[in-house]
Amino acid sequence: DTAVSQTPKYLVTQMGNDKSIKCEQNLGHDTMYWYKQDSKKFLKIMFSYNNKELIINETVPNRFSPKSPDKAHLNLHINSLELGDSAVYFCASSHSDRGNTEAFFGQGTRLTVV
């Protein structure tokens, strides 16, 4: 069973469109994250949610809006897509009360804006 799953795996869309990426984890974790990996392969955190509450927001444009309907899901909605949004987006999860354990990452969603 996949621990952290993202859909879709690939997403090609035009500038100006609105799109969503879904993430689900079946590990029972209470904290979920979104990371962005750009064309230069730098991997940076965007958001962190703990028990559906926003914990980290790393100065991401407000066109990006994470939504956590429950602890097992953290979706990423992006409005008015721009060329610079093209990247691979990774979802991850971890336990908050076990601060020194690992984070589990999904397989990524490759977003291409044309």
Next chain:
Amino acid sequence: DAKTTQPPSMDCAEGRAANLPCNHSTISGNEYVYWYRQIHSQGPQYIIHGLKNNETNEMASLIITEDRKSSTLILPHATLRDTAVYYCIVRVGGSNYKLTFGKGTLLTVNP
């Protein structure tokens, strides 16, 4: 979180031990050393972490110097599937699980 320095690339022969170094000279007393790797086109994968003592699990060993200013990740018998970018990360323990990834080391395991 403290900054880390890793060589950009390394090569290793299949079956040999791969020793990946990491400098973290500004590490604080409450910061842990974590290692993750990213195989091409996949999500990062946790390998191991430690605070002061050397650690070993089924994937690797982590050797941390006594002054904690550097560490070495050891893959005892590297295989072709271990070819990946390896990230050394230092972070404060606790629930705010923010991982700050650097450029990492591209380890290429050759047949």
